[in-house]
Amino acid sequence: MSIAPDIEVSEISGITFLDIENRFASARISLFGGHILSYIPKSDNQERLWLSPYASLNGGKPIRGGVPVCWPWFSDDHGREKGELPSHGILRAQVWQLQSSESSEKGTHIKLVPSYTRADGFEYDCEVSLDILVGETLQIRLTTKNSGIVPFTFNTALHTYFQVDNIQKTELTGIEGNYKDKTDNWAIKASPTPYTIVSETDRIHLTPVPRTQILQQQTPFTAIESEGHDSLVVWNPWQGAASISDMDAFGYKHMICIETAVTQGAVVEPGEQHCLQQTIVPV
Structure with missing residues (x-):
């Protein structure tokens, strides 16, 4: 299989990376996890994805940051005891294959296609693929x-x-309806207005709005368009980041x-x- 001229392939610490450079943007993808790590549009040269400086990049465990792929269950909703099966499914800790470019x-x-889809907890015949377009926008289709x-x-989920720049100066727009609050025993609550992050946040919004935006004071905005979903999840661990082994204690200030x-x-x-x-x- 020939590889598109915009792609450079490298291997570091046992992980194969695809580095994309075209007239629209640059991006980096790890074949471990089928995981997008970076997207920088050339319209403003601003990184849109957050990657933990302590992320494991040796294939030992899922990567913290970027765009993890959760499948075929979300979080620990797999019908077993917590910890019996891997959180967020079986795709983010296996090596994917480049099928075409x-x-x-x-x-x-x-x-990209994963190495396998049948495993303990999901024993069905199916085919999974991840199609990525790196251009004026970053389009991800699972x-x-x-x-x-x-x-x-x-x-x-596309997690x-x-x-x-600063979570305390960041506002989300376009999210509406009720959400389930994991930090408050799954209580049903109404979306806040304005939508800012002021404490630990772990919410499943049950209204599948097609578009939301991240508004910041000093840097370009980012819009997120969604299709085929029934929920939007908003998460920031706040000071709980200090207890996450592959995350900086103050990393919560720079991600959502x-x-x-x-x-x-x-x-x-x-x-x-x-x-x-x-x-x-990019907006």
Whole structure:
């Protein structure tokens, strides 16, 4: 397979990286986890993704930051005791394969597939692919196709960490409706107005709005467009970051997770497929 001319392949500490450089943007993707680590549009040269300085980049455990792929369950919602199966599923800690790549007038197209999809906790026949377009926007599409003879239900998320200058000077717009508050025993609450982050935040918003924005005082804005989701998850560990081994104690000041997610269960019939898409738009 030939590799698109916009892509440089390297291997560091046992992980294969794809570095993309085209006229629209630069980006870095790790084949471990099928994990996007960086996206810098050339319109403003501002990094849009946050990567922990203590992220494990040796294939030993999932990478903290960027765009982790959660599949086929979200968090520990796998029907077993917590810790019995890996949090956020089986894809973010395995090596993916580069199936195809192409340069076009819209940017650089990459298609990745995981090494396997059947595992303890999910024993169905299916095909999963991650299609990435690095261009004026970063478009990420996760497709799950049922290649078996029985329907299955799954959850999934594009668990994106966005970089911000100062979380206390950051506002989210476009999010509405009620959310489930994990920090308050899953209480149902209304979305705040204005939407700012002032403490530990772990919320599953049940209204699948198609577009939200991250507003900052000093740097360009970022819009997030979502499709195929039933939820938006907003997460910031606040001072709890100090207890996360692969995160700086003050890293919470410079990141916000806004996750395009399916948390209420998507059913895929035999021969059908589900597509979850998130597009990161420099504004």
